[in-house]
Amino acid sequence: MLEKIKIFFSNFDFDIRKNNNARFMDQKVTPDVLCIIADCIINYIENYNDNIEFSSTDIWKYEYSNNNVKDIFGKTDVNNPNAKNEYDKFFQQPLKALANARILIERKDGNKIYFSILNKEILEYISIKEKHSLEFLNIYLEKVFRDSDIWNLFEDFFENNTKNKFDILKNKYENFIIANTPINGKTEVRRIFTKILNPLSFVRKKHGTSKGRFSKDIISKDELMYNRKNWRDTLKKKNETRDEHNIRVNTQKIRQDAYLNYSLNKAKNIIKKLHSPISEVQDSFANGEATQIHHIFMKSEYPQLSTFIENLILLTGTQHNAKAHPNNNTNIINKNYQLTCLLAKSESIEKYNTVYSKDDFLYVLKVGLDYEFSNNIEFSDLQNKLVDLYNDVS
Structure with a gap:
């Protein structure tokens, strides 16, 4: 399947210098979020038809999405008016990334953005397990940077996995994005850079970035996830009251059970x-x-x-x-x-x-x-x- 993805990508040019798309990747585009969003899309179209257009709102207000996302990721109910901005980012960012990867087709109608499926086979593959979505991201990001003629910066960093090479990569990447996309500040570039570098580093068993700096350790899988699975962290923390500890442990248990039930179903x-x-x-x-x-x-x-x-x-x-x-x-x-x-x-x-x-x-x-x-x-x-x-x- 990985070879199929590469062959599919070979039909497209993802050069950032040409498309000026700053949202080819974003903060919410993590393996676990991408996997569940793909699963929500697949479930949505199966309830309607493969050719239906949908917005991010259609997906996050869909019952299947609401039932799973709110419990697994600790979100409020989708019908809560205070949740609109958070849910919009949570669903829209992966959809935009999938559209840039040509897995989805994006169409604008006034202020609204609609999506439809271009490659259902790859979308289904992403939806099956987080391992698949990580494999997809690795292939996709490398393709973007090869087409943009900056993959050599990443290769140099992976070959010489040091703080000095990290600083060089980070600085040159920030300048490249600011020069070729509407993003004009380093703060926003840095937020997204973590989501880009760490999946690539994990696959290659290399150091990446943590809190904006060269990571002390080789990147672990848990560091890639939006919903970091620290469910075994049940010990009482130093400055935590007994009530705070009980609430945290109970919340972790609820999210763990929700994730396991979702995954099994x-x-x-x-x-x-x-x-x-x-x-x-x-x-x-x-x-x-x-x-x-x-x-x-x-x-x-x-x-x-x-x-x-x-x-x-x-x-x-x-x-x-x-x-x-x-x-x-x-x-x-x-x-x-x-x-x-x-x-x-x-x-x-x-x-x-x-x-x-x-x-x-x-x-x-x-x-x-x-x-x-x-x-x-x-x-x-x-x-x-x-x-x-x-x-x-x-």
Whole structure:
């Protein structure tokens, strides 16, 4: 899929010196926000039609968006009049970036801006998981800067990942943006620069920027996110009252639960859209409509795998209740049928490789089986090795 994105981008010129677009990237365009906005768009058009035009207001007032965004990101209800400015930025900035990337088409009508979809396949890819949206941003930003003939500044910084090279990159980038876009002050450039440099740095395992300076450490994934997932930070802070601590921990728990519920429901919907009504396991129990989404490695034992689409499989009721969970006891797993599910899932992943991630499947296997496979393993070899492993443990 990454190669498809690159080929698609090759049809366009993103040179900032020509389009003078300062909003090719913005503060709210983070992997987690871009992913959920793409998901909201996909859900919106599926409720209407693929060719419908929509505004940012249409998306953020859509029930699916409201139900998920307000809980996950700690926002107020979309119908709250005081939330208009915040929601407008939260949705509009990713939409504008997607339009600049030609994933969406942007049309102005007076003071209103409307969007429609140009490349649904890439938009769906972005919507599936934050990992995909990060991959998209990495390819997109590099393309923008190559077309603008300033990628060499970034390359120089990544090759010589020092404070001195950071200062050179930052200064030259600020001057370039001010010279070629309507932005005329360094403060605004610097706000957006963090959202640009850090995803590129993370992918390359390099230092980036923190609080406007050269980062002390190599950039972590959490630093890229709008909704930084510090849910484990439950210790009472030094200057925090007991009531303040309880409120903060409770709020974090609500947001964590909302995020997990959203991620799991989205994962289940992806599986259903991809495979329904046919079971992924074609055996003698596959007759009838497949309606059950089954965790191959149980959610109760492996909560860290619960939202991975690579750990979910579509089964018929009989397969789920009689084979996967013998006698419909959801507290136990039939190991032999678990192998059957893994083999079937590997075939699905190989077939739908623009949706599933082989690397994520290998991670699921690493956690579930406590066995690490080579990233370069072929699917046929992987399937044979799974059979060997289960012959030892079943």
